[in-house]
Amino acid sequence: MxxxxxxGYDKMVAQLRQMELVDRPAASAAIAEARDKGDLSENSEYEAAKEAQAMLEMKINELKAAVASAKILDTSHLKGDIVQILSTVEIKNVKNNTLMKYTIVSESEANLREGKISSTTPIAQGLLGHKVGEVVDIKIPQGSVQLEIMSISI
Known part of the structure; x- marks a missing residue:
């Protein structure tokens, strides 16, 4: 789940519709076009089109599974006193006083450019369940970092 x-759910559903209604027919057309070019045993264009179609079908099936198992969170029921999924957390690196602000989201919605980190990342995992003012020691691939929670909002 x-x-x-x-x-995020609506974006995923739109992507799935795009793949099913536009990309899938285009992949079939590419296969048909390549097939019309002659001997299939030596037709690399045909093989490439078949491979592209297989990759597309795999992505469609993954998206269908994700949509089917999605649980949409109602932000009106979330509390701003502890870090949880969909919380926006301002944190300070205790060692160098660098301030950072992240929103903790699902893996499918993560986008570092937008300040959205996956709830499965070490930083998010270390922050979940903690409150403002707490200093959390988080194990990251480079070692360990101490982060102080400055504010939490929904």
Whole structure:
């Protein structure tokens, strides 16, 4: 089960529709076009089109499974006193006083450029369940980092 926002769910459903209604027919057309070019045993264009179609079908099946198992979170029931999924957390690196702000989201919605980190990352895992003012020691691939929770919002 994947927890996500309504926005993330809608985006995933739109992507699935695009793949099923536009990309799938285009892949079939590419196969048909390549097939019309002659001997299939030596037709690399045909093989490439078949491989692209197989990859597309795999992605469609993954998205269908994700949509089917999605659990949309209602932000009106979330509390702002502890870090949880969909919390926006401002943290400070205790060692160098660097301030960072992240929103903890599902893996499918993570986008570091937008400040959204997956709830499965070491930083998010270390912050979940903690409160403002707490200093959390988090194990990261480079070792360990101490982060102080400055604020939490929904």
């Amino acid at each position: 994947a927890y996500m926002t309504k926005e």
